[in-house]
Amino acid sequence: MIETVFRTEDLSVTDRVDAWREKLSQIHAPVDLACRPDSDFRAQQRVVQLGGALVWSSAWSPQTIRRTPRLIRHSDPEVVHLSLITRGAVGFRVGGPDALYGPYELRTNDSSRPFEILMGPQGEVVDAVSVDVPRARLPLSSDDLDRVIGHRMTGQEGVGALLAAFLTTLTDDTRSYTAADVPRLETIVVDLLAAVFANALDAMDCLPAESRRRTLTLRVQAFIRNHLHDPDLTPATIAAAHHISTSHLHRLFQDSGTTVAGLIRHLRLERAREQLADPARSDVPVHLVAVRSGFEHHAVFTRAFRSAYGMSPRDYRRCALLHEAGGDLATD
Incomplete structure (x- = not known):
């Protein structure tokens, strides 16, 4: 570029x-x-x-x-x-x-x-x-x-x-x-x-x-x-908002390497990860970060986060904030 x-x-x-x-x-x-x-x-x-x-x-x-x-x-x-x-x-x-x-x-x-x-x-x-x-x-x-x-x-x-x-x-x-x-x-x-x-x-x-x-x-x-914060965000509601069928919606994503549900999940996890790493939001409870990112159930959020990033949301926040402060992650 x-x-x-x-x-x-x-x-x-x-x-x-x-x-x-x-x-x-x-x-x-x-x-x-x-x-x-x-x-x-x-x-x-x-x-x-x-x-x-x-x-x-x-x-x-x-x-x-x-x-x-x-x-x-x-x-x-x-x-x-x-x-x-x-x-x-x-x-x-x-x-x-x-x-x-x-x-x-x-x-x-x-x-x-x-x-x-x-x-x-x-x-x-x-x-x-x-x-x-x-x-x-x-x-x-x-x-x-x-x-x-x-x-x-x-x-x-x-x-x-x-x-x-x-x-x-x-x-x-x-x-x-x-x-x-x-x-x-x-x-x-x-x-x-x-x-x-x-x-x-x-x-x-x-x-x-x-x-x-x-x-x-x-x-x-x-x-x-x-609309990531909306727990009712689904392929059906997305299709209805754009006046297309759900099958048409799924066809739009066929060449993208992901599904509609997969994109929603990925973006919600990324939003949660960004909020957990933000020092200005360090006092926001983890379960509230999950809700604001569109996850209704804390256990589902924790499993999905650990699968995506290799650690729990609480541990990720601790490591991210320690790194932001210039701490030594290896000795924590």
Whole structure:
């Protein structure tokens, strides 16, 4: 996996604006940049390359970015951009009235149309997580893409929340991924981006069947994670929540190397393990950790935990907290 980091703080004051303009132009397409060319100007960016897709987190001082007809005539890589704003506000103008976007809204543009972006119009710093994908990579018609670009969308519910969670999780910590994960991660990015656009157009049926299947699987997995505490979380309740049959649900997991019940069990044990190792939760009784993780019966939880991790929950907590404190596990 290729990851690059850029900070204007690493450059002299006089070089910062030009270097930042060049970085933005490399990521999306050539742009003009207007900002304060002094020591107050700051920007940083961390880019993860996933095949043909780029995912990047950024923090921006107030500035204005323009993609003009002249720049489009000079160079158009035909790239679609989506930003999840996590802090601050962004003003935007593309072929219509001005719009203002706030935290957890999804803002889009593409390299083939003029636009103007006002980062932090009230003088605030803006944080965002973004993705850039070639138009040709998305399984939507050119007309559909033209209709959805600039459409106001949310990252707080539905498939938009799935995309937001994936982008933020990926950019928060890339250490658990390797180069072998890149094709799968790129596919997830493209599927979720296409699903967000299709959902905004009320045209999910226009997506390829395989893309719909992968997106549904991601929705099911997210639903399971959000409902682990519920002891009534079963294949039947999951299928009903997604308006599919239980047999359809089981088919979604046939190629994943696990079953629905197996995934629920694994995620519940992982949640319990994380809570047991957390010093801030050291006073929470083990049986309550089990209940909060979705286990109704303490004996069942203890057996499953010992089978998965080689020791009882109580012993695991003791060892984890001793290690956190810098103790010697071998002599304890």
